[in-house]
Amino acid sequence: MPGHLQGEFESVVQALEGRLPLVAILRGLEPDRAATVGETLVECGFDIIEVPLNSPESMRSIATLVQTLGARALIGAGTVLTEPQVDSLADIGAQLVVSPNCNPAVIRRTAAHSMVSLPGVVTPTEMFAALEAGASGLKIFPADMVSPAIISAVRAVLPPQVPVFAVGGITPANMGDYLSAGTAGFGIGGALFKPGKPLAEIADAARSIVAAFRAARAG
Numbered sequence: 001m002p003g004h005l006q007g008e009f010e011s012v013v014q015a016l017e018g019r020l021p022l023v024a025i026l027r028g029l030e031p032d033r034a035a036t037v038g039e040t041l042v043e044c045g046f047d048i049i050e051v052p053l054n055s056p057e058s059m060r061s062i063a064t065l066v067q068t069l070g071a072r073a074l075i076g077a078g079t080v081l082t083e084p085q086v087d088s089l090a091d092i093g094a095q096l097v098v099s100p101n102c103n104p105a106v107i108r109r110t111a112a113h114s115m116v117s118l119p120g121v122v123t124p125t126e127m128f129a130a131l132e133a134g135a136s137g138l139k140i141f142p143a144d145m146v147s148p149a150i151i152s153a154v155r156a157v158l159p160p161q162v163p164v165f166a167v168g169g170i171t172p173a174n175m176g177d178y179l180s181a182g183t184a185g186f187g188i189g190g191a192l193f194k195p196g197k198p199l200a201e202i203a204d205a206a207r208s209i210v211a212a213f214r215a216a217r218a219g
Contacts, residue, residue, distance in 0.1 A: 015074055015095060015116050016137065016163060019047050021185025022213055023098070023118075023165065024206075025078060026061075027052045028195035034061040035068045040199050041192075042073050044206035050098050050187070052078035053085060059092060066093040074116065083109040090115060098187075100141055102126040107133035118165060122146060124154050131162065139187065142168030148181035155182030172212035179216055186213070 024046045029037060038049055049069070051061050058077065065075045076096025077089050083105055086097055090113040097110040100120040110117040111134030119130045120141035127138055138158075140146050143166035155164065166178050167187035175186065192205050 016048075019074060020045055020210065020213070021048070021163065021165065022046055022209065023048045023050050023167070023185070023187040024192055025050050025052065025167070025187050025189035026055070026193050027078070027189055028055050029058075029061045029193070030195060031057045031060040031064065034064040036199060037193070037202060038065045038069050038073070038075075040203050041206055042069055044203055045210040046206055047073040048096065049073055049075050050078040050096060051076075053081075054079050059088060062089065062094050063092040070095075076116070080106060080110075082106065086110050086113065086115070098139060102130045104129060104133035107135050110134070111136075120167075124157070127154065127158065131159070137163035137165060137184070140164060140166045140183070141187075143178070144169035148174075148177040148183075151178065151183055152181040172209070172216070175213055175216035176219055 024041050029051050041049060049065060051058050062075060062077055069075060070093060074096050076094040078098040080086060080097045080099045086106060086109040089097060096116045098118045099106055102119045102121050107117050107119055107130055116136045117134065118137050118139045119135050120139045121127045121130055122145055130138060140151065163184040164182060165185050165187055166183045170186045188209055192209060193202055
């Protein structure tokens with residue numbers, strides 16, 4: 001990693017340290033349920049929460065989560081595509097910016113706000129471009145396209161301190177393979193949350209996913 005980015009990278013990535021490396025992706029979260037859904041997830045072990053910006057009134061949901069859980073969880077947005085969106089997230093106190101793509105301008109703006117940046121990447125070229133721009137970590141997306149063998153090969157040339165998350169197609173059955181390949185954690189969406197899903201079912205899914213992750217990591 002270029003020297004001029006090293007100090008900034010280390011200070012921002014500390015926000016991920018000590019957290020369970022599972023990102024709860026709450027696409028379609030209803031703003032009126034944001035606080036209760038977020039509290040349920042934190043109680044079950046999730047402490048990184050992402051609300052995609054293509055959810056209804058997403059900024060309202062994110063602001064609610066920041067206000068109610070900001071001291072206990074890393075809260076932010078997914079599907080972040082533009083610099084003005086990053087600025088708006090910074091204004092409401094969000095600390096996490098996740099994108100489906102590698103846009104250096106968005107990454108640089110995120111880093112300028114000292115927020116955690118997890119851009120979506122697939123190829124080694126995208127991975128190193130993201131790190132050059134100041135990404136805090138990498139989001140392999142969609143993970144269905146990138147086998148554990150490929151991640152293992154790329155992991156050998158990435159800076160060892162860079163956390164790599166796999167998102168898309170992750171199940172308890174394949175977590176172990178991705179972890180063995182050098183993946184730090186995962187983003188979990190539909191298996192965890194869908195609009196209207198009862199809180200009890202969200203809690204059951206969250207506990208099951210957390211347990212599966214811990215078992216895979218221990219194994």
